[in-house]
Amino acid sequence: MRPRLLPLAAGFYLLLGGAGAIWIGLARGGPIPFTLFLRPAALGGDLLAGVAAGAGLLALWAAGRRWLPLAGRLERRLAAALAGTSREEALALALLSALAEEVFFRGAVQGAFGLWPAALLFALLHSGPRRDLVLWGAFALVAGLVCGALVVLRGQLAPAIAAHFLVNAVGLRRLASAAPPPVECGDPPPPLC
DSSP, rough: OOTHHHHHHHHHHHHHHHHHHHHHHHTSSSSGGHHHHOGGGGGGHHHHHHHHHHHHHHHHHHHHHOOOOOHHHHHHHHHTTTOOOOHHEEEEHHHHHOOOOOHIIIIIIIIHHOOOOOOOOOHHHHTTGGGGHHHHHHHHHHHHHHHHHHHHHSSSSSHHHHHHHHHHHHHHHHHHHHHHHOOOHHHOOOOOO
């Protein structure tokens, strides 16, 4: 990973998660209840639901990679951005993004506007205006709907965080390991194919 990318990502996710937590607190008129994140009595079922949903999303992405040429191009682009990322950095990024994005999108946005608006915003912010990221946005829409449904069905964020973490941990680690090593200053350019 580029030397400053993880600290920048950590800062961004701290701000995003913090904004979501403040939004939730303001909407509730007080402190955020711990049970929004975790219900110890239901932890096993919540984590199982999250892992099952995450595995389903990973299977969907694997099918897309197999059948859609655009998925391969997208993965090469994402892998290049993750070049040099260690296993630990990939896991840290997966955890930070899962926590912050679920607090913001499912906890705050979905809590205020509902499942579909939260999932649509999640998809839009994952693809932006770039046409080459449209498949990433479509996958993010499905993932947003799945994670949002987990929150509705289970009544708290832990299963959505678990699903999101699993998808990101597997995906980021796989993409980072597929990326060519970063080019250092003074290295000869890579050969042209």
